[in-house]
Amino acid sequence: MDQKPFEVEITFRQTLRYAVQATNRKVAEQQAMQRWKVGDEAYVVGSDCCEVLEITSNPVPCDDRCVKDAHEAYRYLRDRELVIEALDEDAFNPTVHDAVSAEEVAIHVGWKRKENGNPDVPRAARALDRLCNERRVVCFTRSRVRAGEKGEIRLYCTPQHLAMLSSLIMDEELAGTAA
Missing domain, CATH: 1.10.10 (Arc Repressor Mutant, subunit A)
Incomplete structure (x- = not known):
């Protein structure tokens, strides 16, 4: 069987847990969101790849x-x-x-x-x-x-x-x- 090149995309949902100090839940969520947006991983205390959403493969033309x-x-x-x-x-x-x-x-x-x-x-x-x-x-x-x-x-x-x-x-x- 001849092997062919394929491009495979895996789309998944990931959950990150941040440790933040805040006065209330809303402020804590805002701080975590800001850190997530800029890619600040210093305060990430956990990460889970919890769900594969889609896998798509197509032969390279x-x-x-x-x-x-x-x-x-x-x-x-x-x-x-x-x-x-x-x-x-x-x-x-x-x-x-x-x-x-x-x-x-x-x-x-x-x-x-x-x-x-x-x-x-x-x-x-x-x-x-x-x-x-x-x-x-x-x-x-x-x-x-x-x-x-x-x-x-x-x-x-x-x-x-x-x-x-x-x-x-x-x-x-x-x-x-x-x-």
């Missing part, structure tokens, strides 16, 4: 399909960046100029999972990681900023876009020191 997906993801990224660079007057608007996540690429390119119609994030991440390996796209992580989220998120943009944003920041810093 053939190389031709992966090349096509990478091309489509790159075209989306570059088109998006060119529009931003051409139309936006506020060069430091972080909601517009931020790099994009694999989920955003999957949504905008229209890649959906057959079983539930959700965005096919693994497909987009595979395409973006391929582009990173080819050095056509750069990847970096940043802390999640939405309420109730914790950890980091991987973001992607082209090196050209990153260079343009870096030059804008350098110009702004130079203008600030000259003033």
Whole structure:
């Protein structure tokens, strides 16, 4: 029997127990939530993986399909960046100029999972990681900023876009020191 490559996602629910000092239950919950959001494990006194929610496995597609997906993801990224660079007057608007996540690429390119119609994030991440390996796209992580989220998120943009944003920041810093 020939072996094939698969991508397997395991989604589970985890419970963390924090030790906090507080004046009441509500304050204690708020303190624990803040620590959880920033990933502060210094006060974690216990952890349980209590429930597997879902296991999904899919065969890794053939190389031709992966090349096509990478091309489509790159075209989306570059088109998006060119529009931003051409139309936006506020060069430091972080909601517009931020790099994009694999989920955003999957949504905008229209890649959906057959079983539930959700965005096919693994497909987009595979395409973006391929582009990173080819050095056509750069990847970096940043802390999640939405309420109730914790950890980091991987973001992607082209090196050209990153260079343009870096030059804008350098110009702004130079203008600030000259003033």
